[in-house]
Amino acid sequence: MKKLKYGMVGGGPGSFIGDAHRKAINIDAMAELVAGCFSRTIEKCRETGDALGIDPDRCYATFDEMAKAEAAREDGIDFAVVVTPNVSHYPACKAFLEAGINVSCDKPLCLTVEQAEELEKLAKEKDLLFLVTYTYMGHVTAKHIREFIKAGKLGKIRTVMAEYPQGWLNKEGEWGGKQGEWRCDPKQSGGVNCLGDLGTHIENAVSHMTGLKIKKVLAKMDIVVPGRVLDDNDVVLVEYEGGATGCYWASQFAIGHDNDLKVRIYGEKGSILWRQEECETVTMIDADGTIVERHRGNGGIEAEAAKYGRLPSGHTEGWLESMGNLYKCFINCINARKAGTFTPDMIDYPSVEAGVEGIKFVAACLKSNEAGNVWVEV
Numbered sequence: 001m002k003k004l005k006y007g008m009v010g011g012g013p014g015s016f017i018g019d020a021h022r023k024a025i026n027i028d029a030m031a032e033l034v035a036g037c038f039s040r041t042i043e044k045c046r047e048t049g050d051a052l053g054i055d056p057d058r059c060y061a062t063f064d065e066m067a068k069a070e071a072a073r074e075d076g077i078d079f080a081v082v083v084t085p086n087v088s089h090y091p092a093c094k095a096f097l098e099a100g101i102n103v104s105c106d107k108p109l110c111l112t113v114e115q116a117e118e119l120e121k122l123a124k125e126k127d128l129l130f131l132v133t134y135t136y137m138g139h140v141t142a143k144h145i146r147e148f149i150k151a152g153k154l155g156k157i158r159t160v161m162a163e164y165p166q167g168w169l170n171k172e173g174e175w176g177g178k179q180g181e182w183r184c185d186p187k188q189s190g191g192v193n194c195l196g197d198l199g200t201h202i203e204n205a206v207s208h209m210t211g212l213k214i215k216k217v218l219a220k221m222d223i224v225v226p227g228r229v230l231d232d233n234d235v236v237l238v239e240y241e242g243g244a245t246g247c248y249w250a251s252q253f254a255i256g257h258d259n260d261l262k263v264r265i266y267g268e269k270g271s272i273l274w275r276q277e278e279c280e281t282v283t284m285i286d287a288d289g290t291i292v293e294r295h296r297g298n299g300g301i302e303a304e305a306a307k308y309g310r311l312p313s314g315h316t317e318g319w320l321e322s323m324g325n326l327y328k329c330f331i332n333c334i335n336a337r338k339a340g341t342f343t344p345d346m347i348d349y350p351s352v353e354a355g356v357e358g359i360k361f362v363a364a365c366l367k368s369n370e371a372g373n374v375w376v377e378v
């Protein structure tokens with residue numbers, strides 16, 4: 001199998017997630033970085049390009065130029081990775097889709113429901129694959145929970161408690177450096193900060209693990225740390241189709257927490273606890289009180305999930321491997337498309353539809369909050 005070629009938008013000097021995407025893709029060495037618009041200035045773009053050994057001719061000043069130039073090349077990129085602040089997700093993704101290039105974009109997909117639905121429509125019309133990197137759901141244990149629940153082993157789900165507290169933006173007058181500054185700035189982040197950044201991870205994690213569809217939400221979105229203009233603490237009550245309920249909390253000033261995404265699912269036959277910071281294990285409690293801790297590399301993990309493991313037990317797998325799992329599946333699908341062997345059931349990564357769900361969730365929460373914390377249909 002020949003390696004695929006990809007390009008990146010974002011991931012320039014001093015940035016965070018672009019480098020993580022490059023490392024995650026490299027785990028399986030199924031694709032090679034050959035082009036980029038890594039930053040907003042061509043000088044910084046070239047700086048990153050040089051450091052990564054990219055041909056200077058394929059370091060572009062804008063993503064529009066990159067999409068057009070790469071589409072015109074015989075050896076052009078097979079997919080583009082969009083890892084810029086949220087405001088550029090929509091125009092960048094659109095440029096590559098219109099040029100006929102598959103897209104991987106980080107969450108949240110974009111800023112509005114209209115933009116999200118347009119990207120979904122465009123991907124369908126152009127018959128292109130679209131990965132939205134909700135990183136955590138590539139974990140073996142997250143997939144185990146999904147398979148366990150799908151098989152009916154937890155019974156009907158009654159309620160879900162899920163949270164994503166962080167503490168890095170707890171101080172007045174401190175903005176968390178480059179990464180925090182754009183998240184707190186409505187011009188780059190859109191109408192939300194914390195709920196778009198962390199709340200969408202919660203929404204996706206619960207949806208992925210349980211298969212539950214949100215019917216309505218009641219949100220209280222607060223701006224707590226003095227000086228902030230966007231939400232930094234969000235509490236959302238959820239009602240799912242079928243009547244189960246949920247309660248989500250996201251915060252950026254929860255001192256003592258780093259990336260503490262945690263999901264507790266309560267069903268008729270038992271309950272499940274999953275923590276992304278300790279993702280090698282999943283805790284399951286039966287109705288008779290028996291506590292079972294399943295470990296990623298040992299027996300008892302559902303077969304459909306266990307296949308995503310890479311290392312023998314005791315050799316820790318975490319966040320990068322999880323992102324690597326999303327990319328492995330995405331790249332396998334692109335290769336299958338090329339070979340004419342693709343079938344839609346091969347897609348086991350969050351696609352553009354999952355991105356749209358996230359944006360609809362945020363939009364409904366904003367509406368609920370603005371209307372005085374009332375129930376709003378999603």
Ligand SMILES: NC(=O)c1ccc[n+]([C@@H]2O[C@H](COP(=O)([O-])OP(=O)(O)OC[C@H]3O[C@@H](n4cnc5c(N)ncnc54)[C@H](O)[C@@H]3O)[C@@H](O)[C@H]2O)c1
Binds near residue numbers: 179
């Ligand atoms: N999946 C996850 O767990 C996860 C984690 C962190 C961040 N993210 C998402 O990743 C995205 C980037 O976040 P980050 O923390 O890496 O930000 P960052 O500020 O560290 O990096 C952003 C990069 O994009 C570049 N950039 C900005 N506008 C550009 C443009 N128009 N063209 C080209 N390059 C441009 C910047 O120069 C910078 O290099 C955000 O959407 C964020 O929500 C996802």
